[in-house]
Amino acid sequence: MSSESVTRIRVGGSAGSEPYEVLVGRQLLGELGGLIGERSRTGTAKRVAVIHPEALAGTGDALRADLAEQGYEAVAIQVPNAEEAKTAEVAAYCWKALGQSGFTRSDVVVGVGGGSTTDLAGFVAATWLRGVRWIAVPTTVLAMVDAAVGGKTGINTAEGKNLVGSFHPPAGVLCDLAALDSLPVNDYVSGLAEIIKAGFIADPAILDLIESDPEAARTPTGPHTAELIERSIRVKADVVSSDLKESGLREILNYGHTLAHAIEKNERYKWRHGAAVSVGMHFAAELGRLAGRLDDATADRHRTILQSVGLPLHYRYDQWPKLLENMKVDKKSRGDLLRFIVLDGLAKPNVLEGPDPAVLLAAYGEVGE
Numbered sequence: 001m002s003s004e005s006v007t008r009i010r011v012g013g014s015a016g017s018e019p020y021e022v023l024v025g026r027q028l029l030g031e032l033g034g035l036i037g038e039r040s041r042t043g044t045a046k047r048v049a050v051i052h053p054e055a056l057a058g059t060g061d062a063l064r065a066d067l068a069e070q071g072y073e074a075v076a077i078q079v080p081n082a083e084e085a086k087t088a089e090v091a092a093y094c095w096k097a098l099g100q101s102g103f104t105r106s107d108v109v110v111g112v113g114g115g116s117t118t119d120l121a122g123f124v125a126a127t128w129l130r131g132v133r134w135i136a137v138p139t140t141v142l143a144m145v146d147a148a149v150g151g152k153t154g155i156n157t158a159e160g161k162n163l164v165g166s167f168h169p170p171a172g173v174l175c176d177l178a179a180l181d182s183l184p185v186n187d188y189v190s191g192l193a194e195i196i197k198a199g200f201i202a203d204p205a206i207l208d209l210i211e212s213d214p215e216a217a218r219t220p221t222g223p224h225t226a227e228l229i230e231r232s233i234r235v236k237a238d239v240v241s242s243d244l245k246e247s248g249l250r251e252i253l254n255y256g257h258t259l260a261h262a263i264e265k266n267e268r269y270k271w272r273h274g275a276a277v278s279v280g281m282h283f284a285a286e287l288g289r290l291a292g293r294l295d296d297a298t299a300d301r302h303r304t305i306l307q308s309v310g311l312p313l314h315y316r317y318d319q320w321p322k323l324l325e326n327m328k329v330d331k332k333s334r335g336d337l338l339r340f341i342v343l344d345g346l347a348k349p350n351v352l353e354g355p356d357p358a359v360l361l362a363a364y365g366e367v368g369e
């Protein structure tokens, strides 16, 4: 992709969901006004709420001012950084701001930020007046390749990760690669976990690209950045386009997440999601191997590639009983049955139901330190 070009990836359109596009390129924010202005079933927008994290106060205000210049009644709603935004209290704060600005069903929410912000903004849009349009402007690599695409929106509760939410796809997603220039390296690398996930479950070319130069993969200036992002978005787009509400196939996107969410809760949501997913994929690979489903080479490849970009593989061994307890509220569980996504081979994700507790513990034995 040249620096001037824009890639458009279509999502949805089946099973009654409105199709939308994910745009990937540079200097895309000029597209926002046009997207907001598109006439929808509910009419034409008059008001826009730009939900942004503290770290992007400048971007949030610049967008608000730009939209005001285009004639919209625009408000900026600042929310806390990272997972602190994904709470019922912050959602209620946003609802209050929408109420005070007279937000109607034809108006539009814009979520600008990382996955925490887009999850919250999408959730606020899903719940306000039982659903208004929203547009995602992801500013982290993780949000571009995963969180902003596919319409899973939600918040955490003290009992677990993303326990309250809704499927509410955006009307469009603008991935402006220029936003990545200000992202701290740890946050950039955290997003690589979801890219690597896309590689293991569906598109091994992603793994080859990262393995060709892991150091370069750690920065937005690497030679394969745009390709890695676009390939990962295509994996996600293909899956959610055929199974928006996770009645089957979509569960593969949860690879590594059963343990990851348990770790995040255990850390009171202070760990970055991508770091937890990295440990979770290491665990899932060992689980697959010990359950006789995954070959040694592919399991080992998880360790090598995750480590090569600086992602963590291990977590505290003594926390296993708590993690096991936390995993029971995973959305893939059915009654008392724990369910995991494992690989039957490279790019062959499948479900492992109710694994033997001894196998689970043995897999964690490889992860715990």
Ligand SMILES: NC(=O)c1ccc[n+]([C@@H]2O[C@H](COP(=O)([O-])OP(=O)(O)OC[C@H]3O[C@@H](n4cnc5c(N)ncnc54)[C@H](O)[C@@H]3O)[C@@H](O)[C@H]2O)c1
Binding pocket: 053, 054, 055, 056, 080, 081, 082, 083, 086, 113, 114, 115, 116, 117, 119, 139, 140, 141, 142, 143, 146, 147, 148, 149, 150, 151, 152, 153, 162, 179, 180, 181, 182, 183, 184, 187, 190, 191, 194, 272, 273, 274
């Ligand atoms: N809905 C989904 O399908 C889905 C998919 C994957 C992940 N998620 C969710 O996404 C969240 C993680 O998102 P994330 O990794 O993007 O992190 P994040 O949203 O928590 O952001 C990390 C930090 O980076 C800051 N930030 C964001 N963009 C920046 C930029 N361009 N420059 C400087 N700072 C910036 C944020 O303010 C925050 O402090 C988790 O809550 C996870 O559950 C959701």
Ligand SMILES: O=C(O)C(=O)C[C@@H](O)[C@H](O)[C@H](O)COP(=O)(O)O
Binding pocket: 146, 150, 152, 161, 162, 194, 246, 250, 251, 253, 254, 257, 331
């Ligand atoms: O889009 C999906 O489906 C995913 O599972 C993508 C995950 O990367 C993401 O973290 C998602 O929010 C997890 O969903 P949850 O249903 O397990 O909360």
Ligand SMILES: [Zn+2]
Binding pocket: 146, 194, 257, 273, 277
């Ligand atoms: Zn995830």
